[in-house]
Amino acid sequence: MPNAVEPPVASPSSLQDAYALLAKGGYRPIAGGTDLMVQLTGEIGEPPERVLDISRLDRLRGIERNAGWLVIGALTTYTELRRSPLIAELLPALAEAAATIGAAQIQQRGTLGGNIANASPAGDTLPILLATDARIVVGSGRQERTIPATEFWIGYRTTARADDELVLRVEVPLVSDRRVRFRKIGTRRAQAISKVVMALSWSADGRAGAWRNVRLALGSVAERPIRAWETEAILEGARPDEETAERAVAALAAEIHPIDDVRSTAEYRRAVATRVLHRLIREEGSR
Numbered sequence: 001m002p003n004a005v006e007p008p009v010a011s012p013s014s015l016q017d018a019y020a021l022l023a024k025g026g027y028r029p030i031a032g033g034t035d036l037m038v039q040l041t042g043e044i045g046e047p048p049e050r051v052l053d054i055s056r057l058d059r060l061r062g063i064e065r066n067a068g069w070l071v072i073g074a075l076t077t078y079t080e081l082r083r084s085p086l087i088a089e090l091l092p093a094l095a096e097a098a099a100t101i102g103a104a105q106i107q108q109r110g111t112l113g114g115n116i117a118n119a120s121p122a123g124d125t126l127p128i129l130l131a132t133d134a135r136i137v138v139g140s141g142r143q144e145r146t147i148p149a150t151e152f153w154i155g156y157r158t159t160a161r162a163d164d165e166l167v168l169r170v171e172v173p174l175v176s177d178r179r180v181r182f183r184k185i186g187t188r189r190a191q192a193i194s195k196v197v198m199a200l201s202w203s204a205d206g207r208a209g210a211w212r213n214v215r216l217a218l219g220s221v222a223e224r225p226i227r228a229w230e231t232e233a234i235l236e237g238a239r240p241d242e243e244t245a246e247r248a249v250a251a252l253a254a255e256i257h258p259i260d261d262v263r264s265t266a267e268y269r270r271a272v273a274t275r276v277l278h279r280l281i282r283e284e285g286s287r
């Protein structure tokens, strides 16, 4: 057991103070701590030198509708997502995803901003953010900037966020006829890291029944959460029938590059990802 030394903790109550501390370097933000606390002993990953407790930054809280956007503060917990009437109305797939994360204890503490910044390829909310064209707002003493979700997770546990930036909020564009489906495959119903996680969104094209604006995003099948662009191209303009499902599955099998690890094999992940997609398409076709 490594001889862990408790890192010093700062708990600013204003964003400006938080930014000033981050600019000094050496500080790692802590929100719910469900990922970071595991690293404090040094047994998993590099323990932080100093910890910046962001829980008093009230500007990072809240869920609201702002013109054509659903705006979710970075400190929003999974329990808050599950209980929010606004999420239930505007993006129920996110409440569904929140309900699959860890179990009640983790959902009470863990935050959406933490899931985003932690950047695990298995982060369960991330495919939903990719599939809904969400954007992530980050801030530092220098500026606030908005990063499309598609440009945020750039490599294995690597993001477009600089070390002195905080994730402030997520903005999801509201599209009136958009449908979003979410599926997570894990070993158990709770406390299970995803073997495959998928979000699919589309708009139904009236009488023709064809899908438009299709977005397909997956986690745990590559080094980072990804959009499956080639599979989307197959689905775009197609009707959700057996033939479409077969073509989409062939495209997806070629497009994803899962790995073997302690949770699953690459072969299993590929088989499950394609079967889940096949079933989602057929379910929608039979409605």
Ligand SMILES: Cc1cc2nc3c(=O)[nH]c(=O)nc-3n(C[C@H](O)[C@H](O)[C@H](O)COP(=O)(O)OP(=O)(O)OC[C@H]3O[C@@H](n4cnc5c(N)ncnc54)[C@H](O)[C@@H]3O)c2cc1C
Pocket: 028, 029, 030, 031, 032, 033, 034, 035, 036, 037, 038, 054, 074, 075, 100, 101, 102, 103, 106, 109, 110, 111, 112, 113, 114, 115, 116, 117, 118, 122, 123, 124, 125, 165, 166, 167, 168, 191, 192, 193, 194
């Ligand atoms: C038992 C257990 C089960 C879990 N199950 C799941 C699961 O099913 N699905 C899943 O996706 N995850 C799961 N997790 C991982 C974790 O709970 C989530 O990733 C959670 O969202 C992390 O949020 P947090 O607020 O606790 O982050 P923290 O631990 O506080 O921080 C995580 C990382 O993000 C950074 N960070 C946090 N907030 C910000 C911010 N606003 N700006 C900049 N950087 C920030 C921190 O510096 C740190 O690097 C599990 C963890 C445990 C311990």
